[in-house]
Each structure stands twice: as structure tokens, then as C-alpha cells.
Amino acid sequence: MVSYKELGLVNTREMFAKAIKGGYAIPAFNFNNMEQLQAIVKASVETKSPVILQVSKGARNYANQTLLRYMAEGAVQYAKELGCENPQIVLHLDHGDSFELCKSCVDLGFSSVMIDGSHLPYEENVALTKKVVEYAHQYDVTVEGELGVLAGVEDEVSAEHHTYTNPEEVIDFSTRTGCDSLAISIGTSHGAYKFKPEQCHVDPATGRLVPPPLAFDVLDAVMEKLPGFPIVLHGSSSVPQEYVDMINQYGGKLEAAIGIPEDELRKAAKSAVCKINIDSDSRLAMTAAIRKVFAEKPAEFDPRKYLGPARDEMEKLYKHKILNVLGSNDKL
Numbered sequence: 001m002v003s004y005k006e007l008g009l010v011n012t013r014e015m016f017a018k019a020i021k022g023g024y025a026i027p028a029f030n031f032n033n034m035e036q037l038q039a040i041v042k043a044s045v046e047t048k049s050p051v052i053l054q055v056s057k058g059a060r061n062y063a064n065q066t067l068l069r070y071m072a073e074g075a076v077q078y079a080k081e082l083g084c085e086n087p088q089i090v091l092h093l094d095h096g097d098s099f100e101l102c103k104s105c106v107d108l109g110f111s112s113v114m115i116d117g118s119h120l121p122y123e124e125n126v127a128l129t130k131k132v133v134e135y136a137h138q139y140d141v142t143v144e145g146e147l148g149v150l151a152g153v154e155d156e157v158s159a160e161h162h163t164y165t166n167p168e169e170v171i172d173f174s175t176r177t178g179c180d181s182l183a184i185s186i187g188t189s190h191g192a193y194k195f196k197p198e199q200c201h202v203d204p205a206t207g208r209l210v211p212p213p214l215a216f217d218v219l220d221a222v223m224e225k226l227p228g229f230p231i232v233l234h235g236s237s238s239v240p241q242e243y244v245d246m247i248n249q250y251g252g253k254l255e256a257a258i259g260i261p262e263d264e265l266r267k268a269a270k271s272a273v274c275k276i277n278i279d280s281d282s283r284l285a286m287t288a289a290i291r292k293v294f295a296e297k298p299a300e301f302d303p304r305k306y307l308g309p310a311r312d313e314m315e316k317l318y319k320h321k322i323l324n325v326l327g328s329n330d331k332l
């Protein structure tokens with residue numbers, strides 16, 4: 001049993017309270033490799049932003065849960081080395097699917113866990129979330145629950161259709177489970193193909209597809225039921241079209257990859273939404289940069305020569321999100 005406090009990590013409680021009051025959102029970036037983690041830490045230190053490092057099931061399978069935990073411990077030390085005296089870094093389990101998994105992460109030094117019982121019947125979701133909360137709170141680890149189902153595919157979490165969160169259930173759910181934050185479904189979606197072209201309309205100025213708007217009425221109703229309660233948005237990548245174009249230009253084949261417009265996320269960040277999950281955008285930035293090197297320098301075979309530019313591109317992306325979308329800069 002290791003406490004996250006010994007590792008220099010923090011839970012989400014104070015961070016979320018400040019974010020709601022200040023009208024901004026904390027970035028929750030997924031990581032599964034060193035270059036990505038370096039880019040996240042550098043971007044958050046240089047912009048003076050708190051940050052949530054997320055570990056998904058796919059990441060655990062790819063990189064090993066224990067190794068990722070030690071990397072997060074290293075991230076705290078790296079942030080200090082970069083000149084940040086008091087880093088605010090959360091190590092969060094993304095989409096925990098069982099009590100046992102959440103418990104193992106709490107015991108290993110995670111400072112926050114998500115228990116995703118959104119696919120279960122309501123009463124089972126309540127019971128499972130409550131069980132995780134009771135365990136995690138003994139160690140001051142914060143817990144994110146989920147109500148409503150997001151469409152799309154994110155590492156092994158997948159659903160055909162989304163079901164918006166029912167605002168009538170949120171008071172009952174948060175009271176009975178004791179969860180610290182709640183992920184809701186208002187039309188965001190996992191992955192880089194969030195919408196089918198037939199759901200979108202074409203912007204005559206750019207010729208690009210514009211997705212249907214998020215259900216801000218559902219968010220408003222949730223905030224009315226639970227004033228000041230921390231709300232989380234999953235599946236909130238914007239799928240920057242310049243990366244999609246770059247990938248396709250250098251031999252890739254991404255067709256109709258569509259994300260959530262950044263102005264909608266900006267609007268959400270100013271509300272009780274205090275955690276916004278971004279994963280696909282960093283994958284796109286990394287892939288675009290690597291494809292460019294491969295296309296322009298086919299003789300290159302030192303991985304540092306393409307992972308380095310990929311890291312730079314991800315850092316640029318993370319800074320952009322912090323400064324121009326979430327507004328979490330200058331908070332340390």
C-alpha cells in the first residue's frame with residue numbers, strides 16, 4: 001500500500017473546487033508512453049496549469065500499470081526539475097470497470113479513480129460506485145462516477161449509441177454514492193470518428209463538416225439540480241483538421257474524422273464542467289509528426305529523430321488546449 005501523497009501527487013477535490021469557482025477546466029490527458037508524458041508535463045509546467053494524468057485500460061495493457069504509476073511519480077520530480085515548485089498533478093484511473101481494479105490502483109498510489117458503471121442498470125451502478133467510494137475515501141482518493149452512455153470507441157470502452165444523462169437521476173446518484181465528480185453524457189463521444197457525416201452539415205465557408213451541437217440544455221439541467229458539483233466531459237477531442245490533413249498528405253487514410261468544436265468546449269469549461277478528457281487529439285498530433293518525418297526523411301531510422309518531433313507537436317497541442325480552450329493556465 002502506497003499513498004499517492006508520498007509520491008507528491010494530489011487528488012482532485014481542491015483542484016475542482018477552484019476550477020468551478022474560476023470558470024475554467026482541468027485538462028485530463030491520457031498517457032501511455034514516455035514522449036507523451038514528457039510533453040504533458042512540460043506543457044503544464046510552462047503554462048502553470050494543474051493537470052490530470054489518465055491511465056486507461058488500453059494504456060495498462062500496453063505499458064503496464066505499475067510502470068505507468070512509476071512514470072507518474074517521475075512526472076512530479078520532472079515538473080520540479082523544470083522549475084515548478086508545487087506541481088498539481090493527479091494520477092487518475094480512466095474507466096475503471098470493477099471494484100478490484102479501482103482498489104488495486106488506490107493501493108498502488110493513484111490519487112483519483114473513475115468507476116464506470118454507466119453501462120449497468122441504475123441500481124447496480126449506484127451500488128458499485130458506492131463501494132468504490134467507501135474504499136477510496138479511506139485513503140483520501142477521489143472518485144469519478146458516470147451517468148449516461150457515450151457513443152464511440154475508446155480503448156475497449158465502446159457503445160453504439162449515446163444516451164444523454166437523465167438530470168432527474170443526478171441528485172440521487174451523487175448523494176447515495178458519495179462520488180466526488182460525475183461524468184455526464186451530453187453528446188461528446190470517444191475516438192476520432194465522433195459523428196457520422198450524415199449527422200453533420202457542411203460549412204459553406206470552409207467546406208468542412210460541422211457536427212451537431214452538444215446538449216447544453218442537459219448540462220444546464222444537471223447544474224441546476226447539483227449546483228457547484230464537479231462535472232466531467234469524456235470524449236472531448238476536437239480532431240484538429242490540420243492534423244487529419246497532414247496525416248492524409250503523408251500517406252495516411254483518415255476519412256471524415258470529426259471532433260467536438262473548440263468553442264463548445266470553451267463554453268463548457270466556463271461552467272461546472274471542471275475536467276475535460278482529451279486523448280485522440282494527442283494521438284493525431286503524434287501520428288502527423290511521425291508521418292511527416294517518414295515521408296520527408298525516408299533514410300532516418302533513429303526513433304529519437306521521429307519521436308522527438310512527435311513530442312514537440314504534442315507539447316504544442318497540450319499548450320494550445322490549456323491556453324485557448326480550458327483556461328487552466330496561471331493557476332499554480
Ligand SMILES: [Zn+2]
Binds near residue numbers: 234235277
Ligand atoms: Zn472516457
